[in-house]
Amino acid sequence: MPADKVNVRVFLGADHAGFKLKENIRQWLKERGVEFVDLGVYSAEPVDYPAYAERVAREVGNAGEGKALGVLACGTGIGMGMAANKVRGVRAAVCHDEFTAEMARAHNNANLLCLGARVLQTGGEALKIVERFLETGFSAEERHGRRVKMIYGLETRKPKQAAKKRAKK
Known part of the structure; x- marks a missing residue:
């Protein structure tokens, strides 16, 4: 599906190091008619990235499966990814090339x-x-769906349940 045919809302966010990149992405989405919401930052003034990761991640996580995507930018992508993945329902991936972006999805x-x-x-x-x-889009292959369900299970399982499950194997 070409980017100009994206049928979900895209939430954008960045810290000061990713501000310029976010602005470029924002303009690119606008030119293609992709629906997006810019959740900041709105300048290159120094900020704490976890706050912006949380803003975007909560929107994506609360939107429901397949209803929203997010894009975050910081210096390396790593801090944003670590923070975003703490939010239930979010599967954030740090990607530095097209192949990893495709495989992540x-x-x-x-x-x-x-x-x-x-x-x-x-x-x-x-x-x-x-x-x-x-x-x-997400692959229709059963193995990928099974693995994503296992990831979701990590969010919902209590620590003692996880230990018991490991012990059985």
Whole structure:
């Protein structure tokens, strides 16, 4: 599915290091008519990235399965990814090339893309990654669905249940 045919809302966020990249992505989405919500930052003033990761992750997680995607940008993408993955229902993936963006969606049903503005040297490279992420759907293969359900189980299982499950194997 081409990025201009994306039928879900895209939530954007960044910290100060990812501000310029987020603005480029914002403009790119606007030019393609993709529905998006920009949750900040709105300048390059220093901020704490977990707050912006949480804003975007909560929107994506609360939207329901298949209803929203997110894109976060910081210096490396790593901090945003770590913070976003603490939110229930979010499967954030740090991607630095088109292949990993495609596999994150197709095999892991990632719903939030994290980009490193200091890692990706050109805006064009980042936009190709965003496009690949948005245009790729989740695989219909049973093994991928089973594995994503297992990931969801990690969010809902109590620690003692997890220990018992490990002990049985």
